[in-house]
Structures are given as C-alpha cells and as structure tokens.
Amino acid sequence: QVQLVESGGGLVQAGGSLSLSCAASGRTFSNYAMGWFRQAPGKEREFVAVISRSGISTTYADSVKGRFTIARDNAKNTVYLQMNSLKPEDTAVYYCAADPSYSYVTQTRRPGYWGQGTQVTVSS
Numbered sequence: 675q676v677q678l679v680e681s682g683g684g685l686v687q688a689g690g691s692l693s694l695s696c697a698a699s700g701r702t703f704s705n706y707a708m709g710w711f712r713q714a715p716g717k718e719r720e721f722v723a724v725i726s727r728s729g730i731s732t733t734y735a736d737s738v739k740g741r742f743t744i745a746r747d748n749a750k751n752t753v754y755l756q757m758n759s760l761k762p763e764d765t766a767v768y769y770c771a772a773d774p775s776y777s778y779v780t781q782t783r784r785p786g787y788w789g790q791g792t793q794v795t796v797s798s
Contacts, residue, residue, distance in 0.1 A: 675700050675701070675787075676698055676699075676700045676701045676706060676772045676786075676787040677698065677699045677700045678696055678697070678698050678770045678771070678772060678787060678788065678789035678790075679696065679697050679699075679770075679789060679790070680694060680695070680696045680768065680769070680770045680789045680790065680791060680792040681694070681695050681696075681697070681792060682694040682695050682792060683768060683792030683793045683794045684793075684794070684795070685795045685796075685797065686760055686794075686795070686796055686797070687796070687797050688760060688761055688762055688796055688797065688798050689759060689760065690760050690796075691756070691757060691758045691759075691760065692757045692760060692794060693754060693755070693756050693757065694710070694754065694755040694757070694768055694770075694792060694794070695752055695753070695754055696708070696710075696752065696753045696754075696755075696770030696789060697750075697751060697752050698751045698752070698753070698770075698772060699751065703748055703751040704727055704728075704748040705727060705774060706727060706772040706773060706774055706787075707724055707725065707726050707727055707772070707773050707774070707775060707776035707778075707779055707785075708724070708725050708744075708746055708753040708770070708771070708772055709721070709722070709723060709724035709725070709744075709770070709771040709772070709773070709779050709785055710722040710723050710724075710744060710753075710755045710768060710769070710770060710771070711768070711769045711771055711783075711785075712764075712766035712767065712768045712769065712794075713766055713767050713769070713791075714763075714765060714766040714767075717766075719769070720735065720783075721735050721783045722734070722735050722738055722742065722755070722768070723735065723738065723742060723744040723755065724744070724776060724779045724780055725744045725745065725746050725753065725776075726776040727776065729745070729746050729748070731776060732744055733780050737763075738757075738764075741757065741758050741759045741760075742755060742756065742757050742758070743755070743756040743758075744756075753770060755768070757794070760794075760796045761796060762796045762797065762798045763796075764794065764796050765794060765795050765796050766793075766794060767791040767792065767793050767794075768791060768792050768793075768794050769788055769789055769790075769791045770788070770789035771785035771787060771788050771789070772785055772786065772787040773785035773786045773787065774786070
C-alpha cells in the first residue's frame with residue numbers, strides 16, 4: 675500500500691504560478707511511476723502528467739504541455755508539479771497518483787494509488 679499526501683494548492687491569479695508537492699510513504703518510492711491528475715467541478719478526472727520511476731521519462735497532457743513540469747526526488751519520496759502561466763480553466767482538485775508501471779499509466783490513465791487531492795483555484 676502506498677500513501678500519498680498532496681500539498682501546495684491555493685488561490686492564484688491567471689498568469690501566475692503554483693507548485694504542488696506529493697509526499698509518498700508505505701513502499702519504496704523509486705519503484706513507482708508518479709503522476710498528477712485533476713478534476714474540475716462537473717467534469718471527469720483527467721490526466722495531467724506522469725513521470726517514470728527514474729525520472730528520465732515524462733508525459734504531459736496537451737493542455738498543460740509547456741506550462742507544467744513534473745519532477746521527483748527519490749531521496750525525499752516526493753513528486754512535484756510546477757505550474758506556470760496558469761489559466762482559469764486549470765482550476766480543479768489536483769490528485770497525486772502512483773503505479774508500478776509508467777506505461778500502464780500513460781496507456782490507461784488508471785494508476786493504482788491515489789492521494790486525497792488539493793484544490794487549485796485560478797482567478798481571472
């Protein structure tokens with residue numbers, strides 16, 4: 675079992691930046707690909723980004739490519755999401771996720787473990 679705890683959400687103006695963190699515990703962090711998903715009110719949860727176990731490979735949703743950066747620190751058991759040039763449509767609850775397989779996440783968008791989520795609100 676992997677426990678995931680997100681932090682760093684909040685309110686920011688459009689064009690601003692925000693950084694999310696997700697601390698993992700319970701299993702060997704470096705054995706898991708890590709990802710970020712988000713869910714806006716009235717919409718389904720959607721994929722944002724995923725990073726491989728080593729951190730070498732990343733995949734992004736087209737909607738965030740060039741604005742968001744996912745990174746991980748295996749020594750700190752933490753994955754990050756740096757969000758720049760934020761838009762009101764980025765407003766959502768952001769969820770950290772983990773799965774042993776990077777390719778499984780990129781192909782199915784269904785990781786095995788989820789955090790509780792952190793709210794990000796972008797005002798216009």
